Amino acid sequence: MVLRVDNLSKSFNNEIVFDNISFSVSKGEIACIRGKSGEGKTTLLRCINNLELPDKGSIKINDMYLCREEGNTVKFASKNDLLTIRQEIGLVFQNFNLFPHMNVMQNLLEAPCFLKKFSKDTIVQRAKELLNQLELGDKESSYPYQLSGGQKQRVAIARACMLNPSILCFDEPTSALDESTRDQISEIIRDLSKMGIAIIIVTHDNAFADEIADKIITLSEGKITVEER
Structure with a gap:
């Protein structure tokens, strides 16, 4: 499994968002998380991305724990481990x-140049390849305000990749x-999954989830149901 969530719980001000939920996502699988507004879909996504801290339970990405429960406390990844884990999830x-304030190319280069894992030339080449794949090769010097919603979406996907x-x-x-743009984004997501990337989508669009998902995770009243497709 690329992602495994076990017995995860989160509350705000003593109000339960979700309680003791578990699920997994495999390599190349598209999993949609859906539910009514306020059910905690985005909070769950933020926990998986370490933007919110769960109250209990564990999140394992590949072979590394973002967090895990030990006794009655949750132990979180060390600073070094967290840096590695963050590179596994976009x-x-x-x-x-x-x-x-940055153009398209600068948006893509910011994180990898900061991490300095590869040479600047290698990073720029990677960015150009992604932009060409997403039909944005002519937008390298454009700023976000100059882009349509669909173009911004594709730039954000390129940056995450x-x-x-x-x-x-x-x-x-x-x-x-x-x-039309929705259909284009659907095709891009399918192509990413075919490359072996595990996809997790929070959506209120039930038709979109039914169309694209290999697995549907429904959040309701703090619990989940998981439907394999």
């Missing part, structure tokens, strides 16, 4: 969260897109 935010993640997470990827 997140495409609902509002894209592109840096507005720069570190070759094992898992790619999407928060409501179709919420601001027209039907």
